[in-house]
Amino acid sequence: MRPPSLLLVALAALALPTLPAQAQTSFGTSCAGASGVTPELSIIGPVQSGQPWTLEVTAPGGLGLGYLLVGFSNTSASALGGVPLPLDLGAFFADPLWGGCELAIDPSYQFLPYTFDPNANGGLWSKNFPGFDTGQLYLQALNIDADFTTRIAGVSQGMLVSSVSQFVPGMVPIAPGTFDMGSNAPSGAPYFGSSVEQPVHSVTISQPFWMGQHEVTQAEYEALMGSNPAFYLGANRPVERVTWFDAVAYCQALTAQESALGNVPAGYEYRLPTEAEWEYACRAGTTTEFNVGDELFCSDARFDATYHPTGNFSSCGNPPGTVDVGSYAPNAWGLFDMQGNVWEWCLDSFASYPAGPVTDPFVTGGSLRVYRGGSWNGTSGNCRSADRDGTGPGFPGFDVGFRVVLAPVLVP
Structure with missing residues (x-):
């Protein structure tokens, strides 16, 4: 023999073997704001390709109001306008009441308001998400303080979520x-x-x-x-x-x-x-x-x-x-x-x-x-x-x- 001469497919139904890696990874740091109530994120069950999954936000003793920040990315997390993560909210808003709280969310995030009973079920709020095959979700929760105008009660760790049966980097x-x-x-x-x-x-x-x-x-x-x-x-x-x-x-x-x-x-x-x-x-x-x-x-x-x-x-x-x-x-x-x-x-x-x-x-x-x-x-x-x-x-x-x-x- 001679020596050498001089976009993603739609795979919603594909059943690749399940990777043993975790479906979610926490990153960044959580913090307690003015009232010291810090929300926590958790996922119920594995995030399988194309299957719905549930996110839980808990903040016992908090006001019962907050925002979930949801961002989607096919690459990696970054902050607003490319600011390196994590982003210090006190410095960003020039407000000492936000000092010590860090935002670690993708720039394409959207706010999703939530409410829960702070005195029932441990201050629990859950959200059902549809399944996805490729890319990653970046999640972070901000609990609102009593005046819910200038202060936050706390910021959760960031969470990266990817489908365990589909996502292999590169x-x-x-x-x-x-x-x-x-x-x-x-x-x-x-x-x-x-x-x-x-x-x-x-x-x-x-x-x-x-x-x-x-x-x-x-x-x-x-x-x-x-x-x-x-x-x-x-x-x-x-x-x-x-x-x-x-x-x-x-x-x-x-x-x-x-x-x-x-x-x-x-x-x-x-x-x-x-x-x-x-x-x-x-x-x-x-x-x-x-x-x-x-x-x-x-x-x-x-x-x-x-x-x-x-x-x-x-x-x-x-x-x-x-x-x-x-x-x-x-x-x-x-x-x-x-x-x-x-x-x-x-x-x-x-x-x-x-x-x-x-x-x-x-x-x-x-x-x-x-x-x-x-x-x-x-x-x-x-x-x-x-x-x-x-x-x-x-x-x-x-x-x-x-x-x-x-x-x-x-x-x-």
């Missing part, structure tokens, strides 16, 4: 499904199809998994492995010049690290995607040669030259090398750079396709390993969803990197 949940793998594209321009992409056959992915939203960056690789082998340096550029063995070692180290933190579901591991998982995720439901349609232009991905729309070679005019991950639009399932930037190692050995339908195909034991997706150094044809190739697992290409999946355990 990764996208992928639902099971069936697709046609391979391509019958002709061998000439503009696609340069190959017999190794045939026969087109039906593949079923039977188990849900998570896939890295982007290729592993140099910063991520160095933080875990203690070195950066890349030639085209940049913390947010994909790591390259990694062998298949290097990529597997990274996945093993990541599995060990996250398992120690209790973040890996039983029967799952961080690993390279199988070739079928990779093409399934790259296509994101499409059946065209590219996941953006029948043509790929220089504005769609990081590669060297396109054969569209005329079928003639047309240079993109890019300088040599990679770009930061996420520099181009993601595919329909929210995955960046599945076409171009760097080739991506897969777990499989390179082998011919079967003729009939298969479920969860995985090939091992061969001398070559698969890589997919094209690179900054290739043409549009290399970036097709079905384009495939393989080389020795010890090959450290300056246009070869990888991304990880959190998926059922496989032994390469």
